[in-house]
Amino acid sequence: MKTFLKILKWIGILLLIAVLGIFISGYVLYNKKYTAPYPDIRASTDSAVIAHGKHLVYYSAHCVDCHFKPGDSLGAVNGEEVGLAGGAFPFVFPGGKFYSANISSDPEFGIGNIPDSALARAFRYGVKPDGSVLAPFMEMQNLSDEDLTAIISFLRTLPPVKYKVPDNELNLLGKAIMAFFIRPEGPKGTPPKEMKPDTTVAYGEYLVTVVSNCKGCHTYRNPNTGAYEGELLAGGPFEPVHGDPTKMIVTPNLTPDPETGHIYHWDYNQFRTRFTQGVLVKETVMPWGSFKHLDSIEVKAIWKYLHTVPPVHKVCSPPVQDIKDWDKVAKGES
Ligand code: HEC
Numbered sequence: 022m023k024t025f026l027k028i029l030k031w032i033g034i035l036l037l038i039a040v041l042g043i044f045i046s047g048y049v050l051y052n053k054k055y056t057a058p059y060p061d062i063r064a065s066t067d068s069a070v071i072a073h074g075k076h077l078v079y080y081s082a083h084c085v086d087c088h089f090k091p092g093d094s095l096g097a098v099n100g101e102e103v104g105l106a107g108g109a110f111p112f113v114f115p116g117g118k119f120y121s122a123n124i125s126s127d128p129e130f131g132i133g134n135i136p137d138s139a140l141a142r143a144f145r146y147g148v149k150p151d152g153s154v155l156a157p158f159m160e161m162q163n164l165s166d167e168d169l170t171a172i173i174s175f176l177r178t179l180p181p182v183k184y185k186v187p188d189n190e191l192n193l194l195g196k197a198i199m200a201f202f203i204r205p206e207g208p209k210g211t212p213p214k215e216m217k218p219d220t221t222v223a224y225g226e227y228l229v230t231v232v233s234n235c236k237g238c239h240t241y242r243n244p245n246t247g248a249y250e251g252e253l254l255a256g257g258p259f260e261p262v263h264g265d266p267t268k269m270i271v272t273p274n275l276t277p278d279p280e281t282g283h284i285y286h287w288d289y290n291q292f293r294t295r296f297t298q299g300v301l302v303k304e305t306v307m308p309w310g311s312f313k314h315l316d317s318i319e320v321k322a323i324w325k326y327l328h329t330v331p332p333v334h335k336v337c338s339p340p341v342q343d344i345k346d347w348d349k350v351a352k353g354e355s
């Protein structure tokens with residue numbers, strides 16, 4: 022018995038050392054610097070390019086949804102062209118808080134002094150201008166060269182806003198996660214030079230998985246690391262409702278499953294109309310305000326693509342549920 026207790030004690034001490042070691046190295050490594058190539062992308066002053074960039078930033082790629090500044094939330098929700106001085110709200114996860122960046126042209130607080138190629142590298146390779154890893158909120162690695170150029174060109178036209186976004190606040194767990202689980206992510210394959218907007222399934226896939234990233238919210242992800250764990254577009258618990266941590270916001274299953282696919286019984290008109298209606302569920306996080314401005318080519322392409330993904334049998338709705346059902350919902354049993 023005595024030796025047993027002794028062994029137990031030593032195992033306990035070793036475990037403690039291991040856990041401490043992980044946290045301490047996390048603390049040291051979380052701000053690690055990475056290298057990645059600088060894409061050959063240069064901002065353009067062509068008005069058509071800038072106009073396309075504006076459509077992406079405010080509408081289809083909904084940058085505004087995360088990059089408005091505190092106080093402008095109503096305008097952003099309504100799809101208005103509010104400023105992009107960042108810090109909208111803290112993105113809270115068990116490891117701490119992230120704040121979006123000021124992406125106005127201010128040289129001190131915004132991106133005015135960051136070269137085009139460094140911005141392009143951040144989008145495409147997930148490496149910030151200072152070499153640290155960009156937290157994976159923006160999955161735009163596979164944007165076409167043309168769309169990336171358009172976005173940066175438009176950002177250059179934004180008036181400077183002198184607003185300092187709060188620094189990210191990471192606790193030890195957050196630092197360990199950043200050090201060990203979050204790596205800069207590059208593109209899958211070679212990103213296209215251009216993607217011509219049309220109503221093809223291919224363009225729909227580009228919108229759903231890259232530009233508008235419907236995939237990012239409508240696929241179940243690990244709440245700590247953001248890693249994809251659910252089946253593509255089959256929905257599931259997304260995050261606690263802002264201001265009410267007892268409730269969970271749940272995204273619907275967008276796959277064409279006859280029984281559980283949320284839009285399986287919708288016709289195209291219903292789908293098109295839904296995108297003109299804005300927010301209907303007040304707790305939602307879907308950027309309906311931006312998506313109100315999607316044009317009919319975009320909505321058609323998205324509709325077509327959603328009908329080609331593998332159907333997944335998974336019950337997700339209703340959109341707001343008690344958090345204690347989290348596990349059941351995650352497993353698709355609720
Ligand atoms: C889902 C929310 C979200 C969306 C949508 C989003 N961003 Fe971000 N963005 C963030 C967060 C959060 C950070 C800070 C991440 C960090 O600190 O690692 C950030 C950082 C950035 C940076 C900072 C890079 C640097 O200098 O450190 C730029 C530039 C940027 N975003 C531009 C954009 C553009 C342009 C779009 C749309 C095409 C966009 N973002 C869409 C949340 C978002």
Ligand code: HEC
Binds near residue numbers: 307308323
């Ligand atoms: C930031 C997360 C987020 C993104 C991005 C997002 N959604 Fe959603 N979506 C949600 C949430 C949460 C709900 C449930 C609440 C609601 O209906 O607004 C939802 C609901 C829906 C619904 C059901 C609406 C209804 O009234 O029944 C459809 C359809 C939908 N999303 C399609 C899409 C498509 C298509 C895209 C990409 C163009 C997309 N979503 C992008 C989070 C998101």
